[in-house]
Amino acid sequence: MSTTSSTSSIYGIGSGFSASTTSSASATAASSLSANDYMTLFLAQLQNQDPTNPMQSYELASQLAQFTQVEELSQANTYLSQIQQSSADVNNAQITSLVGKDVTAQTSDATVSSGSVSELDYTLPEAATVTVTITDSSGSTVNTLDVGSQSAGTYSVPWTGTNSSGSTVSDGTYTCTVTATTSDGTSSTIATNVTGTVYSCNLSTSPPTYTLTDSSGMQVQVSNVTGVTNQSSTN
Numbered sequence: 001m002s003t004t005s006s007t008s009s010i011y012g013i014g015s016g017f018s019a020s021t022t023s024s025a026s027a028t029a030a031s032s033l034s035a036n037d038y039m040t041l042f043l044a045q046l047q048n049q050d051p052t053n054p055m056q057s058y059e060l061a062s063q064l065a066q067f068t069q070v071e072e073l074s075q076a077n078t079y080l081s082q083i084q085q086s087s088a089d090v091n092n093a094q095i096t097s098l099v100g101k102d103v104t105a106q107t108s109d110a111t112v113s114s115g116s117v118s119e120l121d122y123t124l125p126e127a128a129t130v131t132v133t134i135t136d137s138s139g140s141t142v143n144t145l146d147v148g149s150q151s152a153g154t155y156s157v158p159w160t161g162t163n164s165s166g167s168t169v170s171d172g173t174y175t176c177t178v179t180a181t182t183s184d185g186t187s188s189t190i191a192t193n194v195t196g197t198v199y200s201c202n203l204s205t206s207p208p209t210y211t212l213t214d215s216s217g218m219q220v221q222v223s224n225v226t227g228v229t230n231q232s233s234t235n
Helices: 002-011 019-032 035-047 057-096
Strands: 102-106 109-113 121-124 128-135 141-150 153-156 172-181 187-190 192-202 209-212 219-221 225-230
Touching: 102 209, 102 219, 121 187, 141 153
Parallel strands: none
Antiparallel strands: 102 192, 102 225, 109 172, 121 153, 121 192, 128 141, 128 172, 172 187, 192 209, 209 219
16 A cells, blocks of 8 residues: 555645645646656556545546646647747748848948948937947957037948058957937937848848848848838838
């Protein structure tokens, strides 16, 4: 009888168990056993229960209810996996559909290649005095540009790929930060954007990315795309 007692203490069959103990055992079984495994154990315990202290009807009902919960959880996990896979397929199809189209994406990265700088732009919601700070991959300031006062509108970042001494910087990716100060002294960082044709997409990275222009072009996160241009219409 010791084997039956030990098994019962794990799965909640027998007299004298509180609701919290039964619930905890159910959660453990649900996370580690399939519905068939649970039913097999349940039937085995019925066959080997202590005849002098058989399981009461309310205990039987409780165990059957737990079995139902295990079965429902198993089915729910299966359905969720199917939904997740379906959503991923739809999402990937949407991502790849932009290959060959012109997109605008938010990014603070400016790429320098053979002295040529990828073009970034920014939009001022109101008139402000603008300063552009360029930093390298280590966070050190390479150059600071005092653009001056500008009215509301869209402008290109006027960095030509040089440091504060006027020398051309090494090829690589630099961070461009545009700061706008309005007439009342309020300063804020203005988002910068890049526009280019999607050459390819990489679905294996997390998050997925687009490569613009060509195979060695700038990479932007798919989630940062803010606009798509298809022929003469903009979406």
